[in-house]
Amino acid sequence: MTDINMQQTGSEASRKRLEIIRASLSRRHRAEAIFKGLGIAAIVLALALVGTLFWQVFSKGTPSLFQSTLHLDITFDPEVVEVGPAPEAGSGLSPAEYEEAYLDWRRALALVNWNELIANAIRDVSGTEIDGGDVRALVDNNAGLVLRSRFQDNPDLLGQTVPMDLLVSANGDNWLKGTIDRDLPDERQQLSADTRNLLDELRADDVITMDFAWHLFTNVDSRTAPASAGLAGAFMGSLYMMLIVIVLAVPIGVASAIYLEEFAPQNRITDLIEVNINNLAAVPSIVFGLLGAAVFINYFHLPISAPLVGGLVLTLMTLPTIIIATRAALKAVSPSLRQAALGLGASKTQMVFQHVLPVTFPSILTATIIGVAQALGETAPLLLIGMNAFVASVPASPLDQATALPVQVYLWQGNENRNFFEARTSAAIIVLLGLMLVLNAIAIFLRTRLERRG
Structure with a gap:
């Protein structure tokens, strides 16, 4: 009888130890599962935050990779570009005389009203009267310099009509991309009502298109012409x-x-x-x-x-x-x-x-x-x-x-x-x-x- 009681007591103790071991294993497995879950959650959270950061940056930065570009046929009107022919080297002038004549010719180019050529081209495509102030509000401030550089490189353009692509001003680009609230009253708008209507008209006629902004990677920064500012x-x-x-x-x-x-x-x-x-x-x-x-x-x-x-x-x-x-x-x-x-x-x-x-x-x-x-x-x-x-x-x-x-x-x-x-x-x-x-x-x-x- 005593042996039977001892066997029962031993088996009961073994069963309790087994239950304790199983409970301990369950706790450890549960703690391991919780730790593993927390680790996975941390990784997912980190990836989500990084993904959100990249999405925010790319979603905001992608529109700037495309910029409003004005496609015009520019006529280098001799009545506007009154500078005379460019001096030629070896035409009886000494090197010093040629250098002085060339500098005088470039100074004359700087005095030309290049915006008038842009205004004439806009009148031809839209039939809208536009003055120099409207041109400066419509196109980038470097547009006149682009025309001058083009003519300086090739003076034979005088009297000719050539297609040119000019950047729309920063405010004009904002208006066309919708980053400016169109419902704001006129006194709070950065552009006049006539300029805004002209921009919409030119955009509807595909005179203005959204082109890839290569200049963002090839130009340097600019304070006077923000539309042409770049990262080079x-x-x-x-x-x-x-x-x-x-x-x-x-x-x-x-x-x-x-x-x-x-x-x-x-x-x-x-x-x-x-x-x-x-x-x-x-x-x-x-x-x-x-x-x-x-x-x-x-x-x-x-x-x-x-x-x-x-x-x-x-x-x-x-x-x-x-x-x-x-x-x-x-x-x-x-x-x-x-x-x-x-x-x-x-x-x-x-x-x-x-x-x-x-x-x-x-x-x-x-x-x-x-x-x-x-x-x-x-x-x-x-x-x-x-x-x-x-x-x-x-x-x-x-x-x-x-x-x-x-x-x-x-x-x-x-x-x-x-x-x-x-x-x-x-x-x-x-x-x-x-x-x-x-x-x-x-x-x-x-x-x-x-x-x-x-």
């Missing part, structure tokens, strides 16, 4: 700066990381250097701008607003990121690889550069691209070295004045004509994101090739 100067400025960052930050950062991790003795000096590198990685970027303005501009007297100065400032800002990431990649290499290389008779230098470093190339490349992409999007340090200045030319070298894509986004976002430049700002962001995606794509391609070789 800012793009080249960013490109020069990124080349400087890649040329300086990558070799210096990788070499510093290799020395600190593989060759530097462990003492107070190296400890101090490591602490300062880690601290520099957390310093706000605007501090590097102050440093660049004080050292490179005030002390070394480098040109203000130059991509060279911007590249040097961004190099200082990127170095800690590359050094820390490269050291982490070197630490991740198995000690057995080092021991095997040394055991086979390789020197320490051969071990580092021929065995350890090739294994870390993919990680170093990833860290480099992350640092360069971070530098590409920086704005605050560039503002402090004067790269927010208005520059009306494409920089020919890193020493020329320029701006950068992030700064151009900042400037356009604060423009008073928000109806027009809000879309332009998103378009500039699209170009900036495209450049970053190209850099990342190159990094992924190179990393894949290096991993295959390894």
Whole structure:
């Protein structure tokens, strides 16, 4: 009887332990499922937020890729273009006399009322009387310069009629795209009622069409003619700066990381250097701008607003990121690889550069691209070295004045004509994101090739 009771007690204890184990397993499985669900939810939320950001940028920026363009047959009327024939070299004039005559001819071109030619062409297609003020409100302010440049390149156009495409003004483009409320009273409209009606008439007759805005990528910024403002100067400025960052930050950062991790003795000096590198990685970027303005501009007297100065400032800002990431990649290499290389008779230098470093190339490349992409999007340090200045030319070298894509986004976002430049700002962001995606794509391609070789 006692044995039976003991067996019952034992089986009951085993059953309780089994129930406890099952309950524990259920709790763990439930906690695992909750954790997995939270992880998936976090990923979905992150993708949704990124997707929303891209959708907002692209939906706002895409309309600016197409701009209202006026198609006219321009007649270079001799009664308007009263400048006489262009001087010819070698026609009995000395070089100095020819240069003076040519400059006088160009001054005469500058005095021609080119808007009158545009007004005549608009009258021909619409039958509407229009004066110079209406032309300036209808077309971009650079339209007259386009005609003058065309005639200056080919003076034989005098008396001829040629088809030309002219950009509609920024306010006119806003009206045709519907970014201005058409129900506002006349006193709150940016264009007169006659100009608005003429724009609608020309758009209905296909004299005005929405064409792809190539000038957005080929022109520089413009304050007097916002409709023709472009990103060419800012793009080249960013490109020069990124080349400087890649040329300086990558070799210096990788070499510093290799020395600190593989060759530097462990003492107070190296400890101090490591602490300062880690601290520099957390310093706000605007501090590097102050440093660049004080050292490179005030002390070394480098040109203000130059991509060279911007590249040097961004190099200082990127170095800690590359050094820390490269050291982490070197630490991740198995000690057995080092021991095997040394055991086979390789020197320490051969071990580092021929065995350890090739294994870390993919990680170093990833860290480099992350640092360069971070530098590409920086704005605050560039503002402090004067790269927010208005520059009306494409920089020919890193020493020329320029701006950068992030700064151009900042400037356009604060423009008073928000109806027009809000879309332009998103378009500039699209170009900036495209450049970053190209850099990342190159990094992924190179990393894949290096991993295959390894």
